[in-house]
Amino acid sequence: MGLEFSNNLEELERIEKLKNKVFKFIVYKKRTEQEVRNKFKSEIDEDLLEDIIEYMKEQKYLNDEDYVDRFVKETMNLKNTSIKDITYKLMGKGVSSNVIDDYICKNHETMIEYEVRSVRNVYLKKKDKLEENEIREYLFKKGFSPDSISLGIESGKEE
DSSP: OHHHHHHHHHHHHHHHHHHHHHHHHHHHSOOOHHHHHHHHTTTSOHHHHHHHHHHHHHTTSOOHHHHHHHHHHHHHHHOOOOHHHHHHHHHHTTOOHHHHHHHHHHTHHHHHHHHHHHHHHHHHHHTTTSOHHHHHHHHHHTTOOHHHHHHHHHHHHTO
16 A cells, blocks of 8 residues: 555656646746647647646636737737738647637737738838839738738828
8 A cells, every 4th residue: 555655646746747847847938738749749748738728727827818919919910911811820829720710700800900000110111112013012912801901001101
């Protein structure tokens, strides 16, 4: 009985160390569930890793919806990019398309305003160097919607 208790205690200590390691990874920089899985899949047994991820979600340390919200707000403050580009980057981080689509639907008007503003900013930067049709092509290749391109360029012309 003493040996069994000792083994259980050692196993609990090992699990706590692994939880702590995952916790440090998450709080150092906000992460998605998939980023955690990818980082620890070779170190931690799959079932145990899923339990740890579930625990982190219950404790509100890991939440893909919050991650998307934070990522989009940071991107909107720092960059001029398209909704499509934001979507691809989030999918690259392992966020499910359902979570991304839900966020975009709930914040559709804000996202469209941001995309039009981004087009305007890019247009204003490039209008002295490129023809309008070249700017339109550039923006289209960057994932901006045709409607956002038209609205953003018209807005830029008014300045």
